[in-house]
Amino acid sequence: MNNSKNLLTNKIKIMIIFFLLVLSFCVVFFSGLSSKDSLESLESQGYLNTDIGIDFYKFNLLRLDTGTLFDKQKKYLSSDDLKDKPYLLNFWATWCGPCRVEFNALETLWASGKNIFDPKNPESFLVVVGVNIAEDPILIKKFIQEKKATFEILLDPDDLLSREYNIRGIPVTLLIYNDKVYYKWTGPIRAEQVYRQFSILKKDVIEKRNSYDE
Numbered sequence: 001m002n003n004s005k006n007l008l009t010n011k012i013k014i015m016i017i018f019f020l021l022v023l024s025f026c027v028v029f030f031s032g033l034s035s036k037d038s039l040e041s042l043e044s045q046g047y048l049n050t051d052i053g054i055d056f057y058k059f060n061l062l063r064l065d066t067g068t069l070f071d072k073q074k075k076y077l078s079s080d081d082l083k084d085k086p087y088l089l090n091f092w093a094t095w096c097g098p099c100r101v102e103f104n105a106l107e108t109l110w111a112s113g114k115n116i117f118d119p120k121n122p123e124s125f126l127v128v129v130g131v132n133i134a135e136d137p138i139l140i141k142k143f144i145q146e147k148k149a150t151f152e153i154l155l156d157p158d159d160l161l162s163r164e165y166n167i168r169g170i171p172v173t174l175l176i177y178n179d180k181v182y183y184k185w186t187g188p189i190r191a192e193q194v195y196r197q198f199s200i201l202k203k204d205v206i207e208k209r210n211s212y213d214e
Helices: 002-045 097-114 137-147 160-164 191-213
Strands: 060-062 076-078 087-092 127-133 152-156 172-176 181-186
Touching: 060 152, 087 097, 097 127, 097 137, 097 191, 127 160, 137 152, 152 160, 172 191, 181 191
Parallel strands: 087 127, 127 152
Antiparallel strands: 060 076, 087 172, 172 181
């Protein structure tokens, strides 16, 4: 009888230990998963301003003649043309409601920066470059003219650049300086969000680099 009780007691102890081990594993596993998901969420929403681990991809795309950064005769705009110029690379389409919503903010950012442009200091303001994804140029130009937008618009007819950046939903906006991505926003941006991150970029990267060059 005592042997049976001892055997039962031992079985219960083993089951309790096993249950505790499984519970501990689940806590550790799901805590780690939750942290990872939270980090990815922060990155996707643009809350991180350090190295966010997004590779930069060079481009050379056909531009609309509505942009005012370069002469209208310039047919293509490349990432090399933007050397030493901090810029936003915004992926968008005319059928995208949130893209339409943020267009005024993008134009405000471009127009306000253009007014303080100093040719001797190309880093003094933020360039805005919109990349339209696979739409008819006639449709795009009509939309741009209706919006009276004057920032640079590039055409990505085969969706190549957006696929390199693994763009799955739009709008997506990247803050880039000298071939490095410093920030990412998903969804429509607000001008004050961009100004805040641009200020950080100027203080922590651009000004430090310039001080080293002196």
